[in-house]
Amino acid sequence: MPRPFDLERFRLGLGCDRGRALRLVAAPGAAKGLCIATADEDYIFYPRDAPAVTQLHVIARELGHLLLGHAGAPAATSEIARLLLPSMDPGLVVTTLTRTRYSPRDEDEAELFALLLLDHVEVEERASPALTS
8 A cells, every 4th residue: 555545546546446437426415425336337425524534434434345345235226326326327226335234244344444544544634635526
């Protein structure tokens, strides 16, 4: 993991590795974070109004769920998808991953991933992470 950690570079690299774009979206209703995978792209929603360090922690935890292969519940017609992506055809949604739908072990693994990732973030970056929409 390079120091200092660069979220944008990590996001782009992960998208290339997975063969699909990864979008980070600030959303008012994403207090605990939300990951939605479509056929072509992954979306991580993080709380728009939270402090920067909280936003980064939420993003890191959701990245952990993605990278660790944690399975979420099917969400072809999810209210969450319609709320957060009103212009997206609900039929395109493959899965929705929410923090409350994981096993305790999956939550522990994702939380540990987030803590390990954040250990590589310099203090200055914690104050103002490069978050993108």
